Amino acid sequence: MAAPVSVREDLLTRLVALSPPGDARLVSLVRRVCAQTLSLPPLPVEVDAGEPASDAEAxxxxxxxxxxxxxxxxxxxxxxxxxxxxxxxxxxxxxxxxLADLLPRVRAGLEALGVGEQYLGWTRGPIEWDHATEPSDSVFNDFLPAVGAMRALDPVTSELVRLRGAAQHNCRLCKSVRESRALDAGGSETLYDDIERFEESTQIDVRAKAALRYVDGLIWTPAHLDADVVAEVRARFSEAEAVELTLDVMRNASNKVAVSLKGDAPRVSEGTETYLLDADGQTVFS
Structure with a gap:
């Protein structure tokens, strides 16, 4: 079995530091609004924008x-x-x-679990603002593949988690595809059909149910994660697995960008299409 892959400890800090020229006010605005909506601490900001100052900002x-x-x-x-x-x-x-929406969720999850402190350096020190890097490049070409390459979690649990997030965000594209390593490891449509009502499932095991409860918490109530849910994740998953599970929620939730802009058309009109999440964390369709 390949050794688990770890993301760079400064990867999240680098995402926090992204501040494109001319967008400092908008970045500040969305960081405040998203955190306020979630009842979580906001990300640091370079400029304090306060309330919307124009119709466009509103x-x-x-x-x-x-x-x-x-x-x-x-x-x-x-x-x-x-x-x-x-x-x-x-x-x-x-x-x-x-970034304003998901990074506070990741922080809440890691802190509740008591893992991954090394990824939260941005909560403890000053930020060196990055005005040169295009945020979409950092997200889609750096962060997402880095998390996709992690291999502490078994592929079936990872796929159950991905499909749960796809359903919660109603990402049509995400729901139309299946990861091949998970299928090879025992995933099936019969199993995946149980995700919607996983608590009642006799096919989804207690470990995967613990992961799905945690995923639901990060998606819907990140400021109020249930202590019993957190304790069960800590009991059933290693620290590396718990970190990966938390980062998977953020990786999978990149579908929110597509859904928000109605760019989530399914890959196929009927059935599903298979893809491979390869060793570099890249999505490869056959």
Whole structure:
């Protein structure tokens, strides 16, 4: 068996430090709104934007709030108004929302579990702001593959977690694909059909159920993670597995960017398509 892969300890700090030129106010705004919506501590900001100072900023704030609350409920009208407010900058700002929304959740999960302190350096010291790196490049070409390459968790649990997040965010693309390593390790449509009502399932084992309860907590109530759920994760998973499980929630939730912009069309019109999450954490379709 291959040794578990660890992400760089500064990877999350580098995401926190992203501050594209000209977007400091918007980054600050979405970090405040998302954290307030989640009742979690906000990410550090380079500029304190305070309340929206224009109609465009008000549109961004409204979109960010819905992004954090339930991305699947974003309306076409909200998308239209966001595009009108931001134009070609819309994708960059939505990626900023993703970071503002998910990094506080990851912090809440890791701190509740008492693991992964090495990844939370950004909570303890000053931030060296990065004005040069494109946030989408860091997210999609650095962070997502790094987490995808982690191998502490077994592939079936990882796939159950991914599909649970896909359903909660109603990502049509995510629901239309299946990971091949998980299928080879015992995953099946019969098993996956039980995810919706996993508590009643006789096929999903107690370990996977513990993971799914934790995933639901990070998605819906990250500021109020159930102590019994946290304790069960700590009892049933190693520290490396618990860290990977938490980071998987953030990796999988990158689908919120696509869902929010209605860019989550399924890969196939019927059935599912298989892909491989390879050793480099890249998604490879056959």
């Amino acid at each position: 549109v961004v704030a409204e979109f960010a709030e819905q992004f954090s609350t339930d991305v699947s409920a974003i309306t076409d009208d909200q998308r239209s108004r966001l595009f009108k407010a931001l134009g070609d900058n819309i994708f960059s700002v939505v990626v900023a929302m993703y």
